[in-house]
Amino acid sequence: xxxxxxxxxxxxxxxxxxxxxxxxxxxxxxxxxxxxxxxxxxxxxxxxxxxxxxxxxxxxxxxxxxxxxxxxxxxxxxxxxxxxxxxxxxxxxxxxxxxxxxxxxxxxxxxxxxxxxxxxxxxxxxxxxxxxxxxxxxxxxxxxxxxxxxxxxxxxxxxxxxxxxxxxxxxxxxxxxxxxxxxxxxxxxxxxxxxxxxxxxxxxxxxxxxxxxxxxxxxxxxxxxxxxxxxxxxxxxxxxxxxxxxxxxxxxxxxxxxxxxxxxxxxxxxxxxxxxxxxxxxxxxxxxxxxxxxxxxxxxxxxxxxxxxxxxxxxxxxxxxxxxxxxxxxxxxxxxxxxxxxxxxxxxxxxxxxxxxxxxxxxxxxxxxxxxxxxxxxxxxxxxxxxxxxxxxxxxxxxxxxxxxxxxxxxxxxxxxxxxxxxxxxxxxxxxxxxxxxxxxxxxxxxxxxxxxxxxxxxxxxxxxxxxxxxxxxxxxxxxxxxxxxxxxxxxxxxxxxx
Amino acid sequence: xxxxxxxxxxxxxxxxxxxxxxxxxxxxxxxxxxxxxxxxxxxxxxxxxxxxxxxxxxxxxxxxxxxxxxxxxxxxxxxxxxxxxxxxxxxxxxxxxxxxxxxxxxxxxxxxxxxxxxxxxxxxxxxxxxxxxxxxxxxxxxxxxxxxxxxxxxxxxxxxxxxxxxxxxxxxxxxxxxxxxxxxxxxxxxxxxxxxxxxxxxxxxxxxxxxxxxxxxxxxxxxxxxxxxxxxxxxxxxxxxxxxxxxxxxxxxxxxxxxxxxxxxxxxxxxxxxxxxxxxxxxxxxxxxxxxxxxxxxxxxxxxxxxxxxxxxxxxxxxxxxxxxxxxxxxxxxxxxxxxxxxxxxxxxxxxxxxxxxxxxxxxxxxxxxxxxxxxxxxxxxxxxxxxxxxxxxxxxxxxxxxxxxxxxxxxxxxxxxxxxxxxxxxxxxxxxxxxxxxxxxxxxxxxxxxxxxxxxxxxxxxxxxxxxxxxxxxxx
Numbered sequence: 012x013x014x015x016x017x018x019x020x021x022x023x024x025x026x027x028x029x030x031x032x033x034x035x036x037x038x039x040x041x042x043x044x045x046x047x048x049x050x051x052x053x054x055x056x057x058x059x060x061x062x063x064x065x066x067x068x069x070x071x072x073x074x075x076x077x078x079x080x081x082x083x084x085x086x087x088x089x090x091x092x093x094x095x096x097x098x099x100x101x102x103x104x105x106x107x108x109x110x111x112x113x114x115x116x117x118x119x120x121x122x123x124x125x126x127x128x129x130x131x132x133x134x135x136x137x138x139x140x141x142x143x144x145x146x147x148x149x150x151x152x153x154x155x156x157x158x159x160x161x162x163x164x165x166x167x168x169x170x171x172x173x174x175x176x177x178x179x180x181x182x183x184x185x186x187x188x189x190x191x192x193x194x195x196x197x198x199x200x201x202x203x204x205x206x207x208x209x210x211x212x213x214x215x216x217x218x219x220x221x222x223x224x225x226x227x228x229x230x231x232x233x234x235x236x237x238x239x240x241x242x243x244x245x246x247x248x249x250x251x252x253x254x255x256x257x258x259x260x261x262x263x264x265x266x267x268x269x270x271x272x273x274x275x276x277x278x279x280x281x282x283x284x285x286x287x288x289x290x291x292x293x294x295x296x297x298x299x300x301x302x303x304x305x306x307x308x309x310x311x312x313x314x315x316x317x318x319x320x321x322x323x324x325x326x327x328x329x330x331x332x333x334x335x336x337x338x339x340x341x342x343x344x345x346x347x348x349x350x351x352x353x354x355x356x357x358x359x360x361x362x363x364x365x366x367x368x369x370x371x372x373x374x375x376x377x378x379x380x381x382x383x384x385x386x387x388x389x390x391x392x393x394x395x396x397x398x399x400x401x402x403x404x405x406x407x408x409x410x411x412x413x414x415x416x417x418x419x420x421x422x423x424x425x426x427x428x429x430x431x432x433x434x435x436x437x438x439x440x441x442x443x444x445x446x447x448x449x450x451x452x453x454x455x456x457x458x459x460x461x462x463x464x465x466x467x468x469x470x471x472x473x474x475x476x477x478x479x480x481x482x483x484x485x486x487x488x489x490x491x492x493x494x495x496x497x498x499x500x501x502x503x504x505x506x507x508x509x510x
Numbered sequence: 511x512x513x514x515x516x517x518x519x520x521x522x523x524x525x526x527x528x529x530x531x532x533x534x535x536x537x538x539x540x541x542x543x544x545x546x547x548x549x550x551x552x553x554x555x556x557x558x559x560x561x562x563x564x565x566x567x568x569x570x571x572x573x574x575x576x577x578x579x580x581x582x583x584x585x586x587x588x589x590x591x592x593x594x595x596x597x598x599x600x601x602x603x604x605x606x607x608x609x610x611x612x613x614x615x616x617x618x619x620x621x622x623x624x625x626x627x628x629x630x631x632x633x634x635x636x637x638x639x640x641x642x643x644x645x646x647x648x649x650x651x652x653x654x655x656x657x658x659x660x661x662x663x664x665x666x667x668x669x670x671x672x673x674x675x676x677x678x679x680x681x682x683x684x685x686x687x688x689x690x691x692x693x694x695x696x697x698x699x700x701x702x703x704x705x706x707x708x709x710x711x712x713x714x715x716x717x718x719x720x721x722x723x724x725x726x727x728x729x730x731x732x733x734x735x736x737x738x739x740x741x742x743x744x745x746x747x748x749x750x751x752x753x754x755x756x757x758x759x760x761x762x763x764x765x766x767x768x769x770x771x772x773x774x775x776x777x778x779x780x781x782x783x784x785x786x787x788x789x790x791x792x793x794x795x796x797x798x799x800x801x802x803x804x805x806x807x808x809x810x811x812x813x814x815x816x817x818x819x820x821x822x823x824x825x826x827x828x829x830x831x832x833x834x835x836x837x838x839x840x841x842x843x844x845x846x847x848x849x850x851x852x853x854x855x856x857x858x859x860x861x862x863x864x865x866x867x868x869x870x871x872x873x874x875x876x877x878x879x880x881x882x883x884x885x886x887x888x889x890x891x892x893x894x895x896x897x898x899x900x901x902x903x904x905x906x907x908x909x910x911x912x913x914x915x916x917x918x919x920x921x922x923x924x925x926x927x928x929x930x931x932x933x934x935x936x937x938x939x940x941x942x943x944x945x946x947x948x949x950x951x952x953x954x955x956x957x958x959x960x961x962x963x964x965x966x967x968x969x970x971x972x973x974x975x976x977x978x979x980x981x982x983x984x985x986x987x
Contacts, residue, residue, distance in 0.1 A: 082977055148971075151892040158931070162939045170939055174931060181891075181927055185920040188901070192908045224913050 015056060016073045016089050016139055019099070022049040023106070023131040030128075035120045039113060042124040046106040046131065053103055056096065057496075066092020066500040067287065067507065068211040071141060079145070084195075085204045089139040093500030094282055097352060097493060098138045098275055101359045104482070105271035106131050111475035112264035112367055115374060116164065123164055126156035127264070134272050138279065143191045143204040146284070147184070150276070154180055157265070157273075165260040172253075172260035179243050179253040187240030190233045194288065197221035197229065210287045214507055234292040237285045244277030247337065248306045251330050255314075258326035263370025266322065270329050271363040275355045278336050282352070282504065286340070290508055293343075300341040301424075301431045307334030309434060312441035316448075321372070321379040324449055325365045328405060331438055332358045338428075338435055339420035343508040347423025348501045349494055354416035356493060357486065361413055364401040364479045368394070371472050372453075375465055381449050386458030391467045395454045397476055402450050404483045406443045412486035520570045521579050522562040523587060527624045530555045534617030548612035549598050552620070556598075560591045575695060576637040578767075583631035585982060586763040589839060590626050593756040594619060596847050600748035603954050604854050607655065607746050615655065618648040619752070626760035629728075630767075635684045635694040635721065638764065639677065642724055645757055646673045652753070653745045665737075665744035672737040676727035683720025690717060696771045707776045719783065725768065728761035729817045732791040739798075742810035747857070750806055751850035754813040755843050758820075762839070765824050766832050777827055781912070784825035789918045792818025796925045804862050805853055808929060809846070812888060815926060816842060822903045822919060826910045834906045837980040838899035841969065845887045845896055848962030852881035855955035864933055869942030878937050880959035885930040887966050890923050895969040898976075 026045030030038045056073060064070045071090030079087045091099065109127070116123050133156070136149030154177060162173035195202055198209060199217025221229030243250040254274075258266050286293045311331030318324035336358070339351025371394060372387075373379050388395035407413040417439065425432040468476075486493055530552075537543040569580035577583075597619070601607055607615065625644030632638045650673065654666035688694055690713065691702025706714035727734040742750045772780055795815030802808040820842075823835035853862070855877050856870055871878045887896035900923065907916045969976055 079972070080974055080977065082974075148892045151897070155886060155891060159938065162935065170935060173939075174928070174935070177931060178924060178928060182921075182924045185923050189904060189908065189916050189920055192901075192905050196905075196909055222911060 014075055015052065016091065017075055019049060019053045019056065019103075020089070020132055020135045020139055022052065023128040023135070026128050027125045030121045030124055038120040038124045039110070039116065042113065042127055043107070043110040045128055046103070046110045049131075050103045050107060053099065056091070057100065060091070060096055060496065062093070062495050063499055064092070065503045066094070067504050068207060068214050071207060072096075074141075079142075083144070083204075084202060085144040086142050087145060088142040088205060089136075089145070090141050090207075091139060093497030094279065094352060094504070095138045097356050097497050098272075098279055099135060100496075101275065101356050102131070102134050102138065102272050104478070105268060105359060105363050108363055108367065108475045108479060109264040109267045109271070111471055112267055112370060113262070114471045116262070116264075118164060123160070126160050127268075130156040130160070130268065134268075134276070137276050141205065141207050143195065143206055143284070145204075146206070147188060147191055150187075151181075151184060153273070153276075154184075157269075160265045161257055161261045164262045164265070166262075167260070168256070169260040172256040175253045176257040179250065183240040183243035183250070186236040190236035190240070193221060193229075193233050194219070206284055206288075210507075213288055213290065230289050230292050231295070234285065234289045234296065237280070237288075238296070241277040241280035241285055242303075244280070245274055245333050245337070246277070246330065247303050247333075248310055248330070251307075251311075254330060255323050255326040258329070258366075259320060259322050263366060263373070266326075266366040266370075267363045270326075270366055271359040274329060274333055275359060278333070278340065278351070278355055281340055282348075286343075287504060287507055293508055297341055297343070300337060301428050304334045304337035304341050305431050305434050305438075307331065307337060308438035309334075309441070312438045312445065316441060316445040318445075319381055321381050321449065321453070322366070322369050323379075324381070324445060325362065325369060328365075328442065328445070329358070329362055331442060332362070332405075334438065335417055335420050335435065338424050338431070342420075342424035342427050343505055344423040344426055345502050345505045346419050347427075348505045348508075349498060350416050350419025350421075350423055352497050352501060353412075353486075353490065353494060354420060357412040357416045357483070360479050360482050361401065361404045364476055364483070365405060367472070367476050367479075368398050368401055371468055376462060381452050384453040384459055384462065385456045386454070387462065387465065388454040389458055390463060390465045393467045393473075397468065397473075397480070398454070399450065400480055400483075401476075402446045404480075404487075406446050407439060410484070410487045412483045412490065415487060415490040520566075520572050521577075522566070523559040524624065524627055526555065526559050526562060527620055527627060530620045531617055531624065534613055534620055537613040537617075544613070548616055549602055552598055552616045553595060555620070556591045556595050560588055563587050563591075571633065573637075576634045577628060577631040578633045579631055581982070582763070582767070583627070585836075586630040586759065587627050589759055589843070590623060590630070590756050593752065593759065593843055593847070594623055596843075597748055597752040597756075599958065600751055600847070600851055600854060601746075603851075603958075604746065604748050606854075607748070611655075615652070618652055621648040622652070622757070626756060629760040630763040632764060633696045633767065635687065635696075635699070638768075639681060639684070639724070641764070642680075642728060643677060645728065645760065646677070649673075649753060649757065652749045653741045655746050655749060656744065659744060661740075662744035665740040669737045669741045672734065673727065676723050676734050679720050680722075680724025680727075683717050683723065686713065686717035687721060690714075696768055700772045700776060704773050704775055707779060710779075715779070715783070718780070722783075722787075725761055725765050726787060729758045729765070729820070730814050731787055731817045731821060732794050732814070735791070735795070735814045735817075738814055739802075739807045739810040742813075743804055743806045743862070747806065747850055747854045750810075751847055754809065754850070755846050758813070758817060759839055759843075762820055762824070762835055766835065769824060769827055770832070772827065781825050781827055781910070784821055784827075785912060785915045788818045788821035788825055789915060790818070791815065791821060792919060792922045796922050796929075799929045800925070802929070803864055805857070805864050805867070805933065806862050808864070808933065809849060809853070812926065812930070813846065815922060816888070818922070819900065819903055819919060822907050822915060825915065826906045826912065828906070828910070830909065831906045833980050834899075834902040837902050837976060840976065840979075841887075841895040841899040841966070844962045844966050845884045848959050848966070849881060849884040849888065851955055851958045851962070852877050852884065855959070856881070864936050867933070867937045868940040870937045872942075876956050877959055880956075880963045882934050882938065883963040883966055884959075885934055887970070889927045889930045891927070893967065893970040895966045895973065895976075898970055898973045 029041045074090035077087040133153035140146035158173050158177045197219045199212045224232040246254050315324045315327035336351045336354045339347040404411040407417045563584045628641035650670045656662040691699050730738040792815045795811050799811035823831040887894035890896045890900040
């Protein structure tokens with residue numbers, strides 16, 4: 012099939028008009044069908060992907076290139092390499108899970124699913140774009156559906172959370188836009204928005220010929236502008252404060268998408284644009300990045316430990332886990348960077364699972380206070396079992412996927428940053444602490460009599476979680492199946508960054 | 511004595527418009543004319559003018575080189591005709607205006623139009639004064655059309671005071687320029703000022719700034735913006751929509767022509783002056799907009815901040831900058847006219863406080879979506895055309911290395927999002943506190959708003975058609 016990548020990106024969007032052909036109550040089926048169809052037509056992408064091709068600077072696969080705005084030199088240029096294809100896989104999986112998690116939406120269904128599908132297209136678009144303007148366009152299109160999804164269908168403080176998310180991300184991305192224009196204007200060689208060409212030229216020794224900006228070297232300023240844009244999305248301390256609010260107020264499915272895919276766009280941006288374009292600045296920035304990573308890990312874990320709201324705890328655990336991704340990228344050794352991308356994928360699936368499970372109990376009890384539960388294991392055994400698996404995965408129990416990626420990151424980072432790695436290791440202990448403590452308070456102990464009639468997980472809920480559990484175990488035992496996709500690309504990227 | 515009559519053949523649209531003014535004012539007195547449908551007559555006049563402009567070609571200096579009729583002025587005039595035609599459509603669909611007075615109102619609008627046409631083609635400071643006054647004086651009356659509203663009288667008076675103040679300063683600045691250079695022609699004054707600007711003479715800055723004041727008054731840039739929110743709030747909404755678009759376009763056209771004659775010696779200091787005005791305008795406009803509770807005042811401040819953004823394109827003083835401004839103008843018209851039409855539609859019964867829009871999405875989903883798109887586009891969010899317009903402005907500024915200006919504009923984009931989203935939040939997220947009576951209106955506003963947002967979305971994704979059009983503007987200088 013030709014144009015397969017375009018189809019994958021735009022199938023969710025094609026689903027949108029169909030929402031109005033059905034009764035509002037059936038809109039969820041359209042969304043589910045759209046995400047599943049999207050997944051199915053994407054299968055050739057993974058089976059035909061040539062794993063031995065490097066990507067990053069050249070040889071992208073499934074490339075599509077059409078003139079778009081010729082006078083500006085920007086093109087509709089999409090393609091994938093090892094880094095992006097794993098993210099596309101993640102987005103597709105999370106898309107289906109989130110569509111299932113939206114089953115209980117009962118207010119303005121059509122609007123909700125229209126926004127949801129638009130969001131899905133935008134996210135996929137970000138991961139396939141190889142043109143900076145196209146990338147920026149998709150990056151920004153994501154904002155307003157997210158605003159409405161949190162703002163209309165969210166919890167009590169949704170309006171505040173939604174606008175906070177909107178403003179934070181926009182503040183970052185406006186700087187990014189200026190950086191993109193500057194990169195284009197002062198590009199080595201002919202001006203272009205083609206990020207693959209740009210990375211290639213930089214790799215071959217091209218330099219950005221920009222002037223000093225406010226007394227600082229051009230490349231450093233542009234690097235920092237890009238970095239902040241992406242860092243807000245990750246989120247990196249001190250730009251993380253939008254995340255707990257957005258997560259707590261967002262409806263379950265949207266928390267799943269937020270944690271599962273959106274956060275990865277930040278680190279993907281680091282790997283695709285920010286660091287390879289400015290390897291020297293990366294070298295200078297590396298120590299600082301590692302410090303930020305460690306702060307994220309430890310600070311996120313400590314915050315999680317202090318939370319009384321289950322969802323907020325998981326939100327902070329995301330901050331902590333994304334810190335590991337940063338640690339791996341900052342170390343930039345082959346293990347570190349491979350581990351980082353693996354962790355991006357694993358964190359996507361595991362955290363999605365956690366949010367889905369919090370959604371299950373919230374739908375029944377209408378609150379998420381950890382202290383408000385107790386002894387749930389005796390009334391909802393299936394739920395308790397599934398949750399225990401998810402929590403173990405989040406802790407990084409061997410045999411599950413989280414362990415492999417964290418292990419890879421720590422080994423990779425230890426070669427270059429011993430102290431930081433040791434402190435980061437502490438984060439894992441904290442991680443185990445807050446997860447197990449929360450589990451104990453919710454599921455064990457004396458049963459809160461208010462919840463003695465709580466129903467167990469239903470079929471739809473199980474259907475959204477179980478595939479993720481399978482993935483977690485599968486990648487815990489055979490991580491190579493996924494690493495194989497991006498190993499070559501990332502080893503090459505590692506060589507570009509520190510080689 | 512030079513016979514000026516032959517020149518008339520070069521400026522058919524001006525002539526046409528002049529006759530239209532006489533006709534409109536006569537209509538009230540002559541019973542036969544009074545029975546004609548005023549809107550349709552004006553429409554036909556505009557179409558005729560548009561057509562006459564499209565026939566013209568070449569570049570001709572007429573009336574003792576007071577005005578230059580060239581493809582630049584023709585293109586801008588056509589934009590102005592479209593804006594006025596849209597205003598007429600909006601007036602027909604608004605209940606704020608007494609339709610019996612249409613002939614007078616159209617007479618005033620036609621006068622403004624003639625003034626704006628002179629603004630786009632003036633090449634002499636004297637003609638600039640005439641043109642600006644020709645736009646200003648009928649505008650004062652237009653603001654006061656809501657005779658019953660005390661606020662409109664106040665706003666009109668404020669407008670008059672500021673207008674005369676700005677005009678006075680401008681004329682004084684011109685006298686300085688004339689004293690320094692001995693000429694009032696655009697082509698002569700910058701050359702004449704060269705030695706003063708080289709020396710960094712204070713009198714040079716004084717003369718230029720004072721002359722500028724009259725021009726920035728028309729685009730409502732800081733510090734001559736104070737009249738704007740009051741006038742916008744008090745004027746009937748279609749007039750507000752008109753004031754926020756057409757005179758601004760004409761003012762920008764005038765500024766661009768005025769500065770296009772500058773000599774390279776002056777580039778640095780003029781860029782500095784204009785950048786400062788641009789930054790102050792967008793920042794003050796945005797910060798003031800944050801606190802507004804009235805939708806028309808909010809849009810007024812938003813239009814002030816947009817004037818600041820557009821000044822970025824002028825501040826770079828090159829053809830790329832002029833092209834970026836030209837590129838932004840049709841987008842700006844679409845967004846603003848679309849937004850005001852939605853406001854007219856949603857605010858039946860003279861209630862313009864934003865809170866009265868609560869839960870509107872349930873009652874009027876299509877128009878609310880339209881207004882949402884317009885507001886997102888005004889905030890410069892992709893995939894809407896407003897982003898593309900801002901993108902090109904950012905681009906020309908960064909190309910010139912004006913990083914501070916770019917950063918200030920970027921911060922302003924974020925600030926502006928806050929108040930635009932505030933309106934959207936009220937309409938879409940908030941629920942109605944108390945049910946109000948249902949609004950009964952025809953389908954026209956829906957069609958109108960849709961006609962605005964379809965190109966906004968389309969051009970936001972694929973803006974080549976607009977670029978091809980803006981290429982024309984590039985050929986002009």
